[in-house]
Amino acid sequence: MRLFFKESQKTFLRWSFFVVLALTVFLNSAMLMTKEADYGLPSSVCNKACEYIFSLPEDKRIDFIMEYSNQVKTEAPVKTHSFTDNSVYEQLLATKLETEALQIKNYPAYIEEIEAQAEQSEISIFQDSSDFSRKNFAKAARAFAPFKEVTLTFNNSQAFYDMTSFHITDVFIILNLFFIIAWMTIYEKEKGLYKLLRSTKKGRFQLILTKLGLIILSSFFLTIIFWGSDYIAACLKNGSINLEAPIQSIRGFDGSALLLNVKQYLILFYLCKFMVYMVTGFFILLTALKSKYTIGIYVYSFILFATEFALYFFIDGNSGLQLLHYINIIPLADVNSIFRFYFNLNIFQIPVNIIPVSFLFLIILTILIFTLNIVTFSSDKWDSTVRYLRKTNKKKARTPVVNLFVHENYRLLIGQKGLLLILLLILTEGWIFSQKPVYLGTNEYYYRNYMQGIQGDITDQTDGFIISEQNRIEKYEKMLTEAQIKYQNNQISMEEFSAVNLLVSNNLESRDGFQRVVAQYNYTKENNLPLVYDTGYLNLFGLGYDSYSTDFVQAIIMILFMVFIFAEYFSKEYSTGMIKLITTLPFGRRKLLRVKLVLCFFITLLVYLISYLPELWHVGKVYGLSQIFAPVRSIPAMASNKLASLSIVSFLLMIYGYRFIMAVLTALLIFVLAVMRKNTIQAATLTLGILTLPLFIHVLGIDIADYFTLNGLFSMNLVLNEWPAFAVILVMLLPFVFIGFNLGYLFKRAGSEKGNPRF
Numbered sequence: 001m002r003l004f005f006k007e008s009q010k011t012f013l014r015w016s017f018f019v020v021l022a023l024t025v026f027l028n029s030a031m032l033m034t035k036e037a038d039y040g041l042p043s044s045v046c047n048k049a050c051e052y053i054f055s056l057p058e059d060k061r062i063d064f065i066m067e068y069s070n071q072v073k074t075e076a077p078v079k080t081h082s083f084t085d086n087s088v089y090e091q092l093l094a095t096k097l098e099t100e101a102l103q104i105k106n107y108p109a110y111i112e113e114i115e116a117q118a119e120q121s122e123i124s125i126f127q128d129s130s131d132f133s134r135k136n137f138a139k140a141a142r143a144f145a146p147f148k149e150v151t152l153t154f155n156n157s158q159a160f161y162d163m164t165s166f167h168i169t170d171v172f173i174i175l176n177l178f179f180i181i182a183w184m185t186i187y188e189k190e191k192g193l194y195k196l197l198r199s200t201k202k203g204r205f206q207l208i209l210t211k212l213g214l215i216i217l218s219s220f221f222l223t224i225i226f227w228g229s230d231y232i233a234a235c236l237k238n239g240s241i242n243l244e245a246p247i248q249s250i251r252g253f254d255g256s257a258l259l260l261n262v263k264q265y266l267i268l269f270y271l272c273k274f275m276v277y278m279v280t281g282f283f284i285l286l287t288a289l290k291s292k293y294t295i296g297i298y299v300y301s302f303i304l305f306a307t308e309f310a311l312y313f314f315i316d317g318n319s320g321l322q323l324l325h326y327i328n329i330i331p332l333a334d335v336n337s338i339f340r341f342y343f344n345l346n347i348f349q350i351p352v353n354i355i356p357v358s359f360l361f362l363i364i365l366t367i368l369i370f371t372l373n374i375v376t377f378s379s380d381k382w383d384s385t386v387r388y389l390r391k392t393n394k395k396k397a398r399t400p401v402v403n404l405f406v407h408e409n410y411r412l413l414i415g416q417k418g419l420l421l422i423l424l425l426i427l428t429e430g431w432i433f434s435q436k437p438v439y440l441g442t443n444e445y446y447y448r449n450y451m452q453g454i455q456g457d458i459t460d461q462t463d464g465f466i467i468s469e470q471n472r473i474e475k476y477e478k479m480l481t482e483a484q485i486k487y488q489n490n491q492i493s494m495e496e497f498s499a500v501n502l503l504v505s506n507n508l509e510s511r512d513g514f515q516r517v518v519a520q521y522n523y524t525k526e527n528n529l530p531l532v533y534d535t536g537y538l539n540l541f542g543l544g545y546d547s548y549s550t551d552f553v554q555a556i557i558m559i560l561f562m563v564f565i566f567a568e569y570f571s572k573e574y575s576t577g578m579i580k581l582i583t584t585l586p587f588g589r590r591k592l593l594r595v596k597l598v599l600c601f602f603i604t605l606l607v608y609l610i611s612y613l614p615e616l617w618h619v620g621k622v623y624g625l626s627q628i629f630a631p632v633r634s635i636p637a638m639a640s641n642k643l644a645s646l647s648i649v650s651f652l653l654m655i656y657g658y659r660f661i662m663a664v665l666t667a668l669l670i671f672v673l674a675v676m677r678k679n680t681i682q683a684a685t686l687t688l689g690i691l692t693l694p695l696f697i698h699v700l701g702i703d704i705a706d707y708f709t710l711n712g713l714f715s716m717n718l719v720l721n722e723w724p725a726f727a728v729i730l731v732m733l734l735p736f737v738f739i740g741f742n743l744g745y746l747f748k749r750a751g752s753e754k755g756n757p758r759f
Contacts, residue, residue: 003206003207003210004210004213004214007184007207007210007211007214008214010183010184011180011183011184011214012180014183016682016685017179017180017183020175020176020179020685020689021176021225023689023693024172024175024176024226025172025225025226025229027172027693027697028166028168028169028172028226028229028230029229029230029232029233030702031166031168031700031702032162032166032168032169032230032233032234032237033233033236033237034701034702035162035166041089041092041093041096042084042089043158043237043238045083045084045089045093046093046096046156046158046238046239047237047238047239048083048084049083049093049097050156050158050159050238050239050240051239051240052083053065053097053154054154054156054239054240054242058153061101061153061154062101062104062105062154065097065098065100065101065154066098066101066105068094068097069094069095069097069098069101072090072091072093072094073091073094099251100154100157100251101154103152103251103252103254104152104153104154104249107150107152107248107254108148110254111144111147111148114137114140114141114144115141115144115145117137117140117141118137118138118140118141119141120137131349132346132349132350132351135349135350135351136344136351139344139351139353140257140342140344143257143342143353144257144342146259147248147257147259150246150248150259151246152245152246152248152249153242153245153246153249154249155241155242155245155249155250155262156238156239156240156241156242157250157251157252158238159234159235159237159238159239159240159241160234160241160250160262161250161251162230162233162234162237162238163227163230163231163233163234163235163241163266164230164266164269164335164336165334165336166230167334168700169226169227169230170273170333172226173222173223173226173277174277174280176218176222177215177218177219177222177277177280177281177284178284178297178301179681179685180214180215180218180281181215181281181284181285181288182288182297182681183681184211184214184285185211185285185288185289186288186297186680186681204377204378205374205378207377208373208374208377208378209374211285211373212282212285212370212373212374215278215281215282215285216278216281218281219274219277219278219281220274222277223270223273223274223277224270227269227270227273231266241262242262243261243262243263243266244261244262244263245261245262246260246261246262247260247261247262247264247265249262250262252340253339253340255340255341255342256339256340256341256342257342258339265339268339269335269336269339272332272335272338272362273333273335275362275366276329276332276333276362278366279329279362279365279366279369280329282366282369282370282373283301283304283369284297284301285373286369286372286373286376287300287301289373289376289377290376298421298564299417299420299421299424299564302424305329308328308329308330309330311328311330312328312330312331327357327358327361331358332358332361332362338354338355338358339355345357404591404592404595405595405598405599408592408595408596408599409599411569412565412569412599412603416565416568416569416572418565418569418603421561421564421565422561422565422603422606422607422610424561425557425561425607425610425611426610428557429557429610429611429614430614432557432614433614433615433617433618436618440622442509442512442513443512443513443516444513444535445513446509446510446512446513446514447513447514447516447517447533447535448513448533448535448623449513450469450510450513450514450517451517451520451531451532451533452533452624452626453465454466454517454521454531455530455531455532455533455626455627456530456531456627457530457531458521458524458525458530458531462521462531466517466518466521469514470518472507473508473511473514476503476504476507476508477504477508479500479503479504480500480501480504480508483496483497483500483501483504484497519636520532520534520636523636523639524634527633529630529631529633529634530627530630530634531627531634532626532627532630532634532635532648533623533624533626533627534634534635534636534637535623536619536620536622536623536624536625537625537635537648538635538637539619539623540615540616540619540652540655541635541637541638541651541655541717541721542715542717542718542721543637543638543717543721548698548715548717548718549698549699550615551714551715551716551717551718552695552696552698552699552711552714552715553699554611554612554615555611555659555662555695555714555715556692556695556696556699557611558607558608558611558612558663558666559666559687559688559691559692559695560688560692561607561611562604562607562663562666562667562670563670563684563687563688565603565607566600566603566667566670566671566674567670567674567680567683567684567687568680570596570670570671570674570675570683571674571675571677571678571679571680571683572680574674574675574678574679575678575679575680589750590747590750592750593746593747593750596671597743597746600667600668600671601664601667603667604663604664604666604667605660605663607663608659608660608663612656612659627648628647628648628649628652629647629648629649630647630648631644631645631646631647631648632644632645632646632647632648632651633645634648635648641720641721642720642725642728643720654716655716655717655720658713658716658732658735659714659716661735661736661739662710662713662714662735664739665735665738665739665742666687666691668738668739668742668743668746669687669690669691669738669742670683670684670687671742671746672742672745672746673686673687675745675746675749691710691714694706694709694710694711695711695714698711706718710734712731713731713732713734713735719731719732
């Protein structure tokens with residue numbers, strides 16, 4: 001018990017733990033409260049509607065919803081009740097409520113249909129169906145038989161889904177678990193204390209049991225804290241929920257065969273979440289024990305989740321490999337996807353329900369990883385096995401390399417798996433951009449074709465083409481108008497009008513795209529500028545369909561991998577105390593610092609190029625980058641930009657140049673925090689908190705942080721497009737100030753005769 005208390009004290013009684021926990025709980029709740037409701041409705045409208053419906057007698061609720069929906073659909077004045085002054089929202093609300101009411105109203109017929117399917121499968125005329133199908137129908141009928149007597153009632157489905165399907169909560173809980181496990185293991189690992197700890201009386205079996213117990217305890221309390229806060233936030237946002245109603249009352253749960261009410265389902269939901277977090281924590285602990293370097297934890301965890309995602313998304317749930325699709329951490333973590341439908345796996349032509357199989361898989365996996373942790377930590381042969389493998393892999397002795405740059409390069413890229421992380425970054429970027437659509441909508445397709453034919457300086461040939469195309473479009477518009485008049489006057493038949501309408505539609509398919517060309521043509525001719533196909537450039541300038549989100553996602557990926565690569569490399573010598581020995585060597589101070597900075601520069605450049613070049617390649621492939629030497633003001637949307645007189649290529653070089661400066665600043669910030677905190681996890685956590693968290697908040701749609709963080713500089717588009725001129729000048733100087741401060745601090749520590757540790 002004393003060991004458990006001491007380990008808990010070491011892990012939890014830290015200001016950083018409480019700051020991270022409080023910050024993530026706050027962000028999680030804030031994001032849930034600001035999340036858009038289903039159907040694009042404001043949550044206040046859903047809340048008001050549910051509150052009124054709950055005030056009605058239970059047997060009157062469905063009738064009210066159907067009457068309300070019919071009145072809204074017929075666009076008649078809503079006599080029953082009105083929940084908003086916005087007619088669009090009223091229509092959306094009516095559709096949403098009607099969907100939920102029809103599910104409840106038609107539920108008895110749904111149960112009867114399941115029974116009918118089972119009976120039909122047994123009739124001789126249907127005997128050509130597979131043996132599995134017949135057994136599956138029969139088993140489904142038995143599973144749903146008890147629901148004949150179940151009476152459904154209206155419930156607040158929006159509140160339920162907000163409190164159970166907000167997946168950002170999973171991310172925050174796993175991040176907190178990772179942080180806790182890092183504190184439990186990495187400190188001893190970096191200080192080299194494992195050999196000492198394992199030699200003590202309680203330093204093996206009892207110690208690893210204590211760590212595993214803390215993971216179980218942490219998983220339990222994190223589940224209660226985060227999902228409890230989601231429950232409160234969902235009720236505050238959407239209104240109360242009827243906990244005693246059957247779970248089938250919730251929209252989309254009519255296919256569930258769980259004989260539970262909402263309260264009982266939530267208890268089962270929290271239990272499943274707890275088990276998933278627990279087994280995830282056990283796996284992270286196992287990687288922490290097995291990894292020689294801290295970076296190994298990131299690499300192995302990344303590989304695990306990437307493999308699970310690949311199995312879930314790329315294997316069809318109805319294929320022969322369906323077990324790998326369903327018996328997976330991803331659907332288990334989602335929980336609702338397992339419980340909301342009745343589904344049987346085909347195991348040797350025997351229908352086996354997925355719920356007991358999933359729980360069995362989770363229990364076996366928990367026991368397996370729990371045991372592996374104990375065996376790994378307690379084994380007498382573990383350390384010797386690692387040393388033996390290294391000895392047998394040694395080649396013939398070579399002349400040692402004494403070049404400091406080569407040594408540091410090998411240590412970072414090979415010893416600490418930096419090269420492997422760079423390869424993972426390449427795969428990540430490749431996967432992201434392989435998922436990006438290359439298909440153009442009809443409007444954009446014709447706009448691109450028009451612009452690629454006439455872009456450049458406006459000539460007489462350009463003028464002639466515009467006039468000719470306008471005349472062609474006007475001709476078919478006139479043809480359609482005349483046909484409409486003739487049809488209304490009964491001068492032509494329906495078939496003749498349809499033929500004309502089809503002909504005109506085919507020939508006017510390019511009209512919307514051409515109207516964009518005309519607008520661009522008028523602007524450029526008036527200002528004596530060349531025509532530029534601007535869609536690709538607008539995406540690069542943050543004015544495309546996803547605004548600045550692509551800029552921020554690219555920055556997040558870049559910073560994450562830089563933290564993974566540099567955090568341990570910079571802090572290792574401090575956390576282990578090796579810096580005291582290194583500073584006594586001839587090249588152990590400023591010479592070593594210069595080598596680290598040069599290496600840091602080249603690795604940062606490589607990571608930066610891998611992070612940002614794919615976007616340029618994708619835009620060039622889909623839209624092209626022609627007329628790149630034209631002025632920026634040739635693009636109408638950029639006419640008011642502060643640097644519109646620059647060429648497009650100069651503007652792009654400025655944007656990407658400043659992004660590289662921010663990448664350099666990120667690397668230096670990791671270096672400085674590693675020197676100051678002398679700890680890998682603290683350096684990584686502080687860097688992610690200072691740089692990545694504000695970017696992540698913006699991606700989620702909350703842009704208030706852009707005005708007091710470095711977000712704008714990671715995008716540069718945001719600064720150049722939206723900020724006033726004086727603010728742009730000041731902000732563009734900030735990276736150089738920060739870089740100078742960081743370099744000054746590092747060189748001061750490197751040349752200092754006092755203080756410990758130093759270079």
